[in-house]
Amino acid sequence: MDIRWGKRLDLLLVYLVVVPVLLIILFPFLIMIFTSLKVSNEIFVSPPTWFPKKPILKNYIDIWHYVKLANYFKNSGIYAIGTTVLTILIALPASYATARIRFRGRMFFLFLILVTQMFSPIVVIISLYKMMAFYHSLNTYRGIIVTYSAFNQAFSIWLLTGYFSSIPKDIEEAAMIDGCSRFTTVVRILIPLAKPGIVATVVFVFIWAWNEFLLVLTFISTNRLWSLTLGIYGFIGKYKVLWNYLMAVSFLTTIPVIILFLLIERHLVSGLTAGAIK
Amino acid sequence: MKKKAIVLLVSLVFLLSFVFVYGGGSKEKKVSIKFMAALYSDATAPFWNETVEAFEKENPGVKVEVDIVNWDSVYQKTTTLISAKQEPDILNTDTIWVQYADKDLLEPLDSYMDKNFKDIFIPALLKSGVYKGKTYGLPLLATVRGLFYNKDVLGKAGVEPPKTWSDFVKVSLAINDPPKLYAFGMPITNFEGQAYISYFLWAAGGSWIDENGKCVINSEAGLRALNFAKDLVKKYKVVYPGWSTVNRDDTQKAMIAGKVGMMMTANFFPSIAKSENPDLKLGVVSIPGDKKQYNLGVVDSLMIFKRSQHKQAAFDFIKFYYNKKWHEKFILAEGMLPVTKAVSNDLESNPGLGKFIKMLSSARFFPAEPSWEPMVLEVIKAWQVAILGQKDPKKALDDAAEKINSEILKK
Amino acid sequence: MIRLRKEEKIAYICILPSFILISAVIFFPVVKTFINAFYSLDLYGNIQHFSGFDNFKRLFREDVFLRITINTLYWTVGMVFITVAVSLVLALALNHEFIGRKFSRIILILPWAASVMISALLWKWLFNSDYGMLNRLLRELHIISENINWLATPKTSFPAMIFVGVVISIPFTTITFLAGLQSIPNELYEAARVDGANKLKVIYKITLPLLKNVFFIVTTLNVIYIFNSFPIIWVITRGNPASQTDIVITYLYKKAFLYQDFGIASALSILIFFLLLTFSILYAKLIYKRGE
Structure with a gap:
């Protein structure tokens, strides 16, 4: 009896916390979707309308002609996936080392990483641009991917180091005593245990790269290599914002992120908990 | 196994440095000019693409690369480009051109223009692109x-x-x-x-x-x-x-x-x-x-940077834009005001623009x-x-x- | 001794790619910014001549300097505090089994999935007094009786922008907390339950201490991101009126690309750097007071 009441009370508390926050989060997105279904002269009326009087899908068709949307999707995909892969590949060994090995210069390395985070790209954009010109990396996929990965190192290493450190050393040590090499131990045991951390890092890096604006604006000039974020700006003219199109594209842009999240969410949930019980 | 790890890491380093150092500049034989245009509306990009296509057909040796930038980012992008000495050949921007002219970054256009060409403009608008006696900016459009x-x-x-x-x-x-x-x-x-x-x-x-x-x-x-x-x-x-x-x-x-x-x-x-x-x-x-x-x-302008390698080709493209057909098309697509006499005359009776064209003739401009x-x-x-x-x-x-x-x- | 050396070698090889990447891409521009701060720069950020602390002196003489410093503190501390508090509670809730949990997690990431610029544009529009949805919503809920012009004065526009920032920062923070919560072994909870500890006590005695690491990362990163977050203010008020809603980073952008005063901009970057650095060190000391 007591326990059941306690559980119900817990559940009530959970809903009391979750529902209002989610409603606030949902509010602008609903408006975004409703607006993307409105005809342009229904957007600026006072008082504003909630739902489109007669919803149309025309905006979603038109945008593919107005801008090279398919191409922008492709480019954004290349930037984001490339960045995610490169970042994780480079950050994993580094985080392992900083979490597990006490080497001279460890603090210096962590400090260096932290330092890089303290400079917003805005601050260094001009020097960066000059350097990219020097490396012949303007208007290339690799220029963007490498730069993005560099800016994501700090976060990834910090997060992954944190996760690696939170995993008890005993399991690895046992494996190593059993005769596994360090490399095998890391790949077979540590990395699976750190899955939630890696997954969180993947999500973060992907989303960061997917939505980045300033660097891609500065390094990419040819329309052929524009990302979605640059493409979206095609709807923000000097004198007029095409809200219905802007909202339609924005909504479409969030879909890949949501799909990624759906694919990965399972791992985020099960991840370590399952691994630790075994 | 450990070796494997080292090999993997070392190859990663190599990959990275390769990606970075390998130069990607494609060598083209054609004359290629870069045009940084500002975004006015959703009609801007299609217009320039069409114009460039027509221009390239008439001038087979020249290739025009159009880069369209949102107004909010124009200053940031231009400043960055100038700082790295990577200016485009042609730029479309607002009154900030005076600063570039003052810093000797722009090509004076007077020697490129004969009297006939100068004559196509509404005089006050052409004059708005003059700084210290030289013409640096040609009016793209007016409001x-x-x-x-x-x-x-x-x-x-x-x-x-x-x-x-x-x-x-x-x-x-x-x-x-x-x-x-x-x-x-x-x-x-x-x-x-x-x-x-x-x-x-x-x-x-x-x-x-x-x-x-x-x-x-x-x-x-x-x-x-x-x-x-x-x-x-x-x-x-x-x-x-x-x-x-x-x-x-x-x-x-x-x-x-x-x-x-x-x-x-x-x-x-x-x-x-x-x-x-x-x-x-x-x-x-x-x-x-x-x-x-x-x-x-208010006039937005076109200009050519001094560092451009192909000034004449760049000017030819600008000149091409002032063909009545293209200028009028741009003006109508963007809902702006024309800068040439021919298009102004054409649109004088336009119900949307006619009145404003008249107002423009007695307008005052921001100082250069x-x-x-x-x-x-x-x-x-x-x-x-x-x-x-x-x-x-x-x-x-x-x-x-x-x-x-x-x-x-x-x- | 020998073993340590060997381990160190492995460590150095492991961090090498990351080290090269960071040095190649970020370190050089950062050093350049440091040098620039002590030089007189032309309109395009190129070095003219050495000028000592001139840029810093000019920066401190700016009439709005104090205002933007206060704004930045208000912005960062307020936003980080609210974000972390809300996200922690939310993560604890979402760690529970309940109907609609999966759905809730998907909704949760929405503000993160959209680019900040787009969210800012959208919110700016929602805040509009006449055709913005927010006023209509609040009127329908009978919370207000007359339209509020949210963006009319800094008194309302600044908190409004902090609110937007919180909404945008919640997903990342909550997800990270959630991931952290999941790394806490169930046995610990069960043991506590057997011992008869109540819910709050479990959270206080077990969950929070074990989240320390995550907590530190989340707070530090949030402080750095929020301190450097540019689009929200740039899109919504652009610092108007008279820099009264500017924070350091928006002011820096203005100085660099609208005033083209790269000297002040560089000096400001150095200042930001030292501020964030001091904060990080102090904070790390505070959190890890009793050793690691």
């Missing part, structure tokens, strides 16, 4: 600003659109009905606040800079202009709230929604209003002055001043704090002028 008013609102109150400041106060008070309707939208923000300040400053007979190149924003006329704007806010209370944060575009929306009776803005306003609220009836008159009315014209942008930002700040009542108007203007004259203009 003109006037006082727009809601015909129904003024009609209901039985008043005529104002011609002078005292009219303006009378009309404002007659139609003001807050919070349902505010008589006047006066966005003085750092998004084009210079236009609004000019409306009052010039109306009072003042100016930004005197003939010696000194900032005289704190002149007697300047102070009168500021005090008039302040009275509209504080004394008559006819100004749409949020004037210091809500920018021009959002004030336009308020006018479209019927919350604002009058505001100054540009000729493209009616077409925006029409698409969003077809029932709104807009009228337009010249900007009321203390003594006489006037109009403000290399430090225009930073100067304007200081003045906007001064006006904002003065109207908000955080600083005495006289002191705000004196401080701003002092700062501008000692720190900004000398650069």
Whole structure:
């Protein structure tokens, strides 16, 4: 009896916390979707309308002609996936080392990483641009991917180091005593245990790269290599914002992120908990 | 196994350095020119693509690469490019070209233009691209600003659109009905606040800079202009709230929604209003002055950078744009005003543009001043704090002028 | 001793790619910014001549300097505090089994999935007094009776922008907390339950201490991101009126690309750097007071 009441009370508390926050989060997105279904002269009326009087899908068709949307999707995909892969590949060994090995210069390395985070790209954009010109990396996929990965190192290493450190050393040590090499131990045991951390890092890096604006604006000039974020700006003219199109594209842009999240969410949930019980 | 790890890591390092160092500049034999265009609307990109295609067909040896940049990012991008000595061949931007000309970054275009070519322009607009006796900027398009008013609102109150400041106060008070309707939208923000300040400053007979190149924003006329704007806010209370944060575009929306009776803005306003609220009836008159009315014209320009390797080809492309067919097409697609006589004549009877083309012929332009942008930002700040009542108007203007004259203009 | 050396070698090889990447891309520009701060720069950020602390002196003389410093503190501390508090509670809730949990997690990431610029544009529009949805919503809920002009004065526009920032920062923070919560072994909870500890006590005694690491990362990163977050203010008020809603980073952008005063901009970057650095060190000391 007591326990059941306690559980119900817990559940009530959970809903009391979750529902209002989610409603606030949902509010602008609903408006975004409703607006993307409105005809342009229904957007600026006072008082504003909630739902489109007669919803149309025309905006979603038109945008593919107005801008090279398919191409922008492709480019954004290349930037984001490339960045995610490169970042994780480079950050994993580094985080392992900083979490597990006490080497001279460890603090210096962590400090260096932290330092890089303290400079917003805005601050260094001009020097960066000059350097990219020097490396012949303007208007290339690799220029963007490498730069993005560099800016994501700090976060990834910090997060992954944190996760690696939170995993008890005993399991690895046992494996190593059993005769596994360090490399095998890391790949077979540590990395699976750190899955939630890696997954969180993947999500973060992907989303960061997917939505980045300033660097891609500065390094990419040819329309052929524009990302979605640059493409979206095609709807923000000097004198007029095409809200219905802007909202339609924005909504479409969030879909890949949501799909990624759906694919990965399972791992985020099960991840370590399952691994630790075994 | 450990070796495997080392091999993997070392190859990663190699991959990385390879990716970085390997140069990717493709070597082309064709003459290739870069054109950084500014984004006006969704019609901008298709227009330039079509124009470039036609140009390249006529000039098989030349390739034009168009890079379209949103206005909000134009300054940042241009500054970055100049800093790295990577300027495009052709740039489309606003009054900031004067600074580039002053720093000797732009190619004077006079020697490229024969008399016939010079003759196609409306003289005042061609003149707006002259700095220190040389032509650096060719007008891409023009806009003109006037006082727009809601015909129904003024009609209901039985008043005529104002011609002078005292009219303006009378009309404002007659139609003001807050919070349902505010008589006047006066966005003085750092998004084009210079236009609004000019409306009052010039109306009072003042100016930004005197003939010696000194900032005289704190002149007697300047102070009168500021005090008039302040009275509209504080004394008559006819100004749409949020004037210091809500920018021009959002004030336009308020006018479209019927919350604002009058505001100054540009000729493209009616077409925006029409698409969003077809029932709104807009009228337009010249900007009321203390003594006489006037109009403000704004020109966006095309220019060629000195560092360009293919100046003649770049100029040929610019020239191609001024073909009647292309210029007219651009003007109509963007809803802007033409800069050539031929297109102006053509569109004189255009119901949307004709009136504005006439207004443009008597318009006044912003001064050609290399430090225009930073100067304007200081003045906007001064006006904002003065109207908000955080600083005495006289002191705000004196401080701003002092700062501008000692720190900004000398650069 | 020998073993340590060997381990160190492995460590150095492991961090090498990351080290190279960071040095190649970020370190050089950062050093350049440091040098620039002590030089007089032309309109395009190129070095003219050495000028000592001139840029810093000019920066401190700026009439709005104090205002933007206060704004930045208000912005960062307020936003981080609210974000972390809300996200922690939310993560604890979402760690529970309940109907609609999966759905809730998907909704949760929405603000993160959209680019910040787009969210800012959208919110700016929602805040509009006449055609913005927020006023209509609040009126329908009978919370307000007359439209509020949210963006009219800094008194309302600044908190409004902090609110937007919180909404945008919640997903990342909550997800990270959630991931952290999941790394806490169930046995610990069960043991506590057997011992008869109540819910709050479990959270206080077990969950929070074990989240320390995550907590530190989340707070530090949030402080750095929020301190450097540019689009929200740039899109919504652009610092108007008279820099009264500017924070350091928006002011820096203005100085660099509108005033083209790269000297002040560089000096400001150095200042930001030292501020964030001091904060990080102090904070790390505070959190890890009792050793690691």
